[in-house]
Amino acid sequence: MEVRHTTNPTDVKQYTTERLRKEFLVENLFEPNKINMVYSHYDRLIIGGATPAGEALKLEDPETLKTEYFLERREIGFLHIGGGAAVISVDGESYELTKLDVLYVGKGKRDVQIASKDNANPAKVYLVSALAHAEYPTRKMTAEQANPTPLGSIETSNERVINKYIHEDGIQSCQLMLGVTTLKPGSIWNTMPTHVHDRRMEAYLYFDLNDDARVFHMMGEPTETRHLVIANEQAVISPPWSIHSGAGTSNYAFCWAMAGENYSFSDQEFIPMKDLK
Template identity: 65%
Template sequence: MEIRHSVHPSDAKNYDTAQLRKHFLIEKLFEAGQVHMVYTHEDRMIVGGAQPVKEALQIEAPDALRTEYFLERREIGFVNIAGDAVVTADGERYELQKLDTLYVGRGVRSLTLESKDPSVPAKLYFCSALAHATYPTRKVPIQEANTQYLGSQLTSNERELNQVIHEGGINSCQLMMGITVLKPGSVWNTMPSHVHDRRMEAYLYFDLNEDARVFHMMGQPEETRHLVVANEQAILSPPWSIHSGVGTSNYTFIWSMAGENYTFKDMDLVPPAALK
């Protein structure tokens, strides 16, 4: 498990491209037969990816957690982004099709991940946050998410925002997750932008062609920067940073949040005229 420390906004102003990518971009999450994790000190979220093929994979506690098992003091959300998956939590099997979400609460000791058909392997993206309360394991297909239809073709940001793990959906301690799908011809996400100083956020960009890219906007509103992101790469967005993006084509992304407040609308909007 890779560990990333928090970055002060005054320091980030001085980073070159290589330093920005080192601190905020996760370039490789999915590798056949492997589990990859990144632990960020921004609200102590763990961002990970698993690609089971022929063999089942286990989510185990890395030494850095100093716990007996992964969910001893944590909760976790999985979203499947590829072939059909099977997640087994303490002996209970859950089948996940593409874009289905599974929440697993604190105290579950065993997590096993499999591909239903090894010739079409699953890719399971997951985010885990600290938890001080226990909530039941629950699966939600994408069709049962709380869907909001936002934007328009005129502003190149027509999209579906699917809230899944949140106060009106799957209950959790502090983790929130959802999936935003941009319509063909739309390329902008989260514009006008915002910050939320009370929680961090992680983005996974996917369903991009190999030669397509997303220009992810970050930084303080008066000191913006950008990262060029390829398919199935993730962003760690600290609480002080905006998080918007524009692609060379449409795409899908998973957003995950953890921190102080558990209210989706707790954000401070930044109009485009205030960005520099």
Template identity: 65%
Template sequence: MNMEVRYATNPTDAKQYDGERLRSEFLIESLFVEGEVNMVYSHYDRVITGGAVPTVKPLKLEDSETLKTEFFLERREIGIINISDGKGKVIVNGETFELNKRDCLYVGRGNEDVQLDSVDASQPARFYLASATAHKEYPTKKLPIEEATPAKLGSDAESNNRTIYKYIHEDGLQSCQLMMGMTLLAPNNMWNTMPPHVHDRRMEAYLYFDMDEDSRVFHFMGKPDETRHMVVKNEQVVLSPPWSIHSGVGTNNYTFIWAMAGENYTFTDMDHVKMDELK
């Protein structure tokens, strides 16, 4: 288990960052390494994002040195989504949950033993992890993508024809504060979250994936009147502060997982930004 710690950034200070500093603060470049669990602990709402690629043996969810707790989920909850064609399984206190590509598992506070494994080591699962602090126990539940309710948004004319699947939210898998879902852009559509919004009551993390090696997403961030961008590759994560927009356009269509945590548990809590406010 490898854990990196990232601290919160003041938006006034962020105006002074060059491209390299911007990436070091907000872009997570190498989460998915075979045989490893890699995580980033963010001081934005204490959210942990991570990637796990089990091969010849299961990988245990643990990091007592960073969290200073007896076990990882002692005071936390976690959402786990398999982004690989390789089937995965998550063993929670001896109970096994198999995850196909794009299936989601919620594991609640208080579960001591969580292990991540692949059904076939030659075609390993690639688990994306998002964890937030929790004040209450909710049951561990799996939601296959076939059972998630799709919401169609956007249009071809706007280049943002997309389908949103909500997994962990107030009307889906129950949690304390973690919300998690997935957005799939249709072929020939490249824009997400435009016009943009901010939500000052919670942070957000974006994992971009299902991208070709040479494909890129230009992720836009910053305060609405002070926007910046980062060039993002496949399976990289952007940490989005509460004060920042989070929008992107790709060289091809792509898929992304959004995870949010903070004060407000309402999915629709967002402050929309008008196009003439963007600079």
């Protein structure tokens, strides 16, 4: 597992493009027969990607976590983003996921394995794990069950559908929140006007882009914005002090996941467009 340490917003103002990408962009999550993970010291969030194409992949990394098993002090959400069906085994009980299904697994589950139903058509599974101090039951949710909410308009280039899976009115968790936003054809903007929430960090995974499409992800303090150019199935670690917004060369989808002190969407601090620089 790769480990990323936190950064100082004052120092980030001086970063080159290469340094910004090294600190905040995660480029290679999905490789055949591997679970690739990144441990961020921002709220101890772990993001990862699994592409099982043979034997089931066991969720583990005792060397990094220094625990007996992965979910000893953690909870996790799995999102199916493409390929064939995935089969996730949790202490011997199996759950099948297809495109945009989410599985939440709470603290204390010992044996978690990820497999593809058909190895000739391997699944791509995104995972997000946060620290947890309480146990919540394992639960699967489809996109149709995630209260799809249409927002925005084609006139403002942000017509989209938001699916909220893990949150206070959906799948219950300790502190992890997770959802998916899908932009309609002709729309390119996400989270604009933008905001910050200094009590919790966020991670974005962009997916469903063509190979030659890119998203320009905006980050940084509101008066010191920067950007990252992001390709399909790449992720961004967004610090609590940073805006997180983006515009694509085509429409796309992205998974947003959060962890931190608050368990509410009401702590957002919206940034007026006139204040962005």
